[in-house]
Structures are given as structure tokens and as C-alpha cells.
Amino acid sequence: MSVIVVFLAVIAGISGWWLSQQRLMSKPWLEQGAVVFPGTESGSMPAAKLGLGIFLAVVGALFALAASAYFMRMGISDWRPMPVPKILWLNTGVLALSSVALQCALVAARRQQSDTLRLGLVTSGITAICFLLGQLMAWRELVDNGYLLTGNPANSFFYLLTAMHALHIVGGLVALAVTTFTAWTVEWRTGRLRLKVELCAMYWHFLLFIWIALFVLLNGWAARFVDICRQLLT
Template sequence: MAKTIPSLADIETITIGSRPPGRPDDGGRGGGERPPSLPEGSYRLAMLFALASIGMLFLGFTSAYIVRQGLGEDWHPFSPPSILWANTALLLMSSATLHRARSLLRREAIRESLRWLSLTTLLGLLFLAGQYEAWRQLTAQGIYLSTNPHSSFFYLLTAAHGAHLLGGLLALGYLTWRGWRRRLLLMGTPDHLKRYGALVGTAALYWHFMDGLWVYLFILLFLWR
């Protein structure tokens, strides 16, 4: 699964890491910095390919879930712990805060955008902590991976989603750290701001997909019969 999560640093290196032969250094950009050689759409295209592979993986899980559900009498679904509802709300809020961060970034309100991006990262951390707490509560009730097929799928699907979401959280954390570290450069250099905005947009696409995927999994596990 880890191979399906592209590194934003890798994307940036591939797309903007080298200057075309014969192109002079842009001396007026500070330290020979160069603008992106490819538009934001190139970042998004790379991410869309990755999301397609993740989607196929979870469609395979869904197929196995539905088939196994209909095979016997040992399928005993349990009600979701209340904390899962809170976790869902946290993740939906994180999509809203990330959207706000991007809107402010487009208006070049750098400091305000970084505050919202920091809040998004915090909400993502709280979601993962909440998922761990949900696991802890279930094991305290005697519901384990091997208890019955439904519990097995619950642990499998939430673990797979959590691992992929952690990849997005690491990307957001990196972009948040990088933004605060280089905020003065972003304020004064349009090329740097455009490049940074493209990376944030790519991370946002991934994050919104993970949010939608969790809502889908929650419905599949607990609301769909």
C-alpha cells in the first residue's frame, strides 16, 4: 500500500528539479531559484494516477466484504463506537479548513493560510488518535480482529485507510513546516508562491479523497446492510 502514496517531494523533484539545457539561470530570483517548468495540472495528473490505484484497492476490499457477508451465519456486525462519529466530524472539518487554507493562499494571505493549514494538520492527527482509541475501546469490549468476519474487515479497512491517511498527513505536515519556514520568501516571490500553491493543491486533492473514502467505509461497515 505504501507504494500507492506518492511523495510530494518526489513529484516536485521530477517536475521542477532541473533546468532545461541551454536555459540561463534566473539571476533575479534569488540564489538561482527557478519557477516551475510544469503547471499545477502536472502535479494533479500524477496524483490522480495514484488515487486511481488506491480506489481500485478499496474496491477490491469492498467486493471481498460483500461476498463474505453473504456466505454464512457467522457474520455479526457490531454498532460503531461513539468516537467514530466524532472522528468522522473531525475529518470533515479538516477538509473545510484545508479548503479555507487554499482560498487564502490564492489571495496571497500567506500567514492566515498557514494558520488554517496548521489546523488541518492538527485535525488529521486528532482523527488518527481517535481511530486508535476506537480500536482500544473495541478490544476492551472483547471485539478483536479474529472475533468474527465483520470485525476482521473493520480492523483491516480502518488500518488500510489510516495508513494511507498518514501519508497525506505527513505531506501536510511537511508543507506546513515548509510554509512557516519560508513564509517571507513566499510573500516576496510569486514563483515560489505558485510552486508552493501547486504542492498544497496536490496534497488537498489527496486529503479530500481520503475524507470521502472514510465516509464511504463508515457507511459500508455500519450503515449499509
Template sequence: MTFALVFLAIIMATVIGWLLRQTLNTQPWEANDPVENQPGRGVISSDPAKIGLISFIAVVTSLFALFLSAYLMRMKLGDWRPLPEPNLLWLNTAILVLASFAFQLTRGAATRGQLLTVKIGLVAGGACTSLFLLGQLVAWQQLNASGYFMAGNPANSFFYLLTALHGLHLLGGMWVWGRTTMRLFAGADTRSVRLSVELCAVYWHYLLFVWVGLFALLLST
């Protein structure tokens, strides 16, 4: 559980540290009038949706950290036989990097209001992601074809489980991507999709980070 604990400790330390800063040097029992047009002390200057996404990312981090903890604990038992990762995964990783890159470009274009670039970037990002997901499915096929079944060995089980979980999170992102893209092609201007694009970009970077971590762990064990 050390792995999960480290991650959770970081998250909890951030949360509690921030909260503590709100509570120090305050005399809550003193009444006073709030200054006009000043947000209350401790308001995080950001859009609620961003705070929502960051909180969600903390939840997903907890989820993956716990799965990886389970992975590391289960690995120590005697029957663990590592499986050879298909080389296709390297290609998939490159594609996911491209997707992340596309979203980053789109994010910049959306801020500057370049409609065409946003459209191209979104389509490219979505296409790369779909390609990545497809590639993962092919990788599963290859493993299955060479006899590495889900229930054959815990290493196999974890491989399928972790890749599936990561893929599902990407699919969730694709839902938001789909809605944003549809809105854009139905004639929305860049200003109205800027937030969605930005959130997508953050989420894709995060899932790329998770995938790189997962892939590194799968390769090294």
C-alpha cells in the same frame, strides 16, 4: 465483485472516453506544422503533479472498491456477526470534516497570498487530522476492550483492516503536509507552497469522501 466493477467501469469509461476523443476526427498520417505556442492537442491543461494526484486517487479508489467488494461478498456467508461501531466514530467523522474544511480555507488563502491564514489553516488541518487518527486508535482500544478482536469475526477483521488502511492513506498525506508546513515555517512564501496546499486539500476531501462511504457501510451492516 459488482461493486468494484461499477467503480472501475466509471474510471475506465472516463479514461477511454477521453482517449477516444483524442483519436476521432484525426488523420494522423497527414503531416503538418504545429502552430507556435499552442500546446499539442490533447494536453490536459494542468500541472503534472495534479494529474499525478488524480491518477493516484483513481488507484486508491480501485483499492477501496475492491476491499468493499470483498467485504460485501464475505458478508453474505453465514458466520458474519456485525459489531457495534463505537459512538466515538461520529466525533472522529466531525473532526475529519473540520480538517477538510481547514484545508479548503487554506487553499483559498494560499491563492490570495495570505500568509498568516495559510499558516493557521495548515496547522489546524494537521491538528484535526492527528486528532482523527488518535480517535481511530481509541476506537480500536474500545472495541478490543469489549472483546471484539481482530480474528474474532470477519466483520471485526474488516473493520480493523479498512480503518487501518484509511488511516495509512491519511498518514501518507500527513507526510506531504509535514513537508509543506516545515517549508512554510522555514520562510517560504505562499506562492511556492500553493500547489502543495491545493494537492493536500484535494487529497483530504477525497479521503473524507472515502471515510464517509466506509462509515456508512460499516454502520449499515
């Protein structure tokens, strides 16, 4: 249970900081000057961004519960740790590059640099697809070495966690494809496109954070850290 508490605390901290930057607790009726309705000025938070924030909080809780189940299942005698394919290191770097490219696209959208914006979106999409292909290669390597889905609970958790993350990447690619298409239309200078790019960047950065947490978990580093903390507390 300590793992899920720590994970949820991190998610809550990030969500609290993000919401504080969006003036969620502001009182516009007490502010002087012209009345500004939500979504009409840069300081307010669009409904789409708030909705995405709530969705990411739910997704974070889902992965936290899965990580908690992973730790509890490790304590049973039939648990046999499986080797983590080395290609996951490369996949992690590719996903990080995808996130960086999308952040560059967001900066370009704010500066109205169309060429850089389009390059960033395309680069992010291509690297994300490469990440998914790398995950397929990792699964194929494990299957060829005899680590099947039903072979051991450790195997099942590996496929479950990585497949959950991959499905969220696929969903993000759909939104990224729509945003990239919009960037090639006459709407690329509008705030609508900037909002789409910002939402994609938020989602991508979150998935990168989730993947790094899963990577640490699957490599056994999280379990070692928890053991060290328990030894220090006892």
C-alpha cells in the same frame, strides 16, 4: 459485484470531471498566440497533479475491491456484525473539519494571505492527528469489549479497512508537514507552495470521501441500500 461497479463508476465520474477541468485534451499546437509549455500557465496541469490523480484512482480501486470483498463475505453464515463505536461519528466530523481547513488554506494561498494560509495548514494537521487518535480510541474500545481482530471475519474487515485508511492519513500528514514548513519560509508567495497546498487539499478531500464511504459501509447502510435496489429491480 454491483457495489464495486457503482463505486468505480463514481470514481471514474469524479476523475473525468477533474481531468476535464485541467485541459488534458487541449491541443496547444492549434491555439493561436505564444507557445506555452506545460506548467508555465494556470490552465495547464502540472505533472505532480496528474500523478496524484492517477495515484488516487489506484487507491480508490483498492478500497472498492476491499468493499466488494466485504459484501461478498457478509453472505457467509459465520458472519457476525459488530457494533460500530459511537466515537466514529465524532471522528467523521473531525476529518471533515480537517478537509475544510485545508480548503481554506488553499483559498488563502491563492489570495496570498499568509496568516490565514498558515492557520489553515496547522488546523488541518491538528484535526487530522485528532482523527487518528479517535480511531485508536475506537479500536481500544472494541478490544476491551472483546471484539478482537481474529474473533470474527466482520472484526477483521473492520480493522483492515480502518487501518488502510489511517495509513493513508499518516502519509498525507507527512506531505502536509512539508507544506506547512514551506509556508513558514520565504517561498510562501511562490506558485510552488500553492501547488503543494492544492495537492494536499486534493488528497484530503479524497480521503474524506473514502472515509464517508467506509462509514456508510461499516454501519450497514450500504447493504440496506443494495437490498432495497434489488427488491425494486425484482
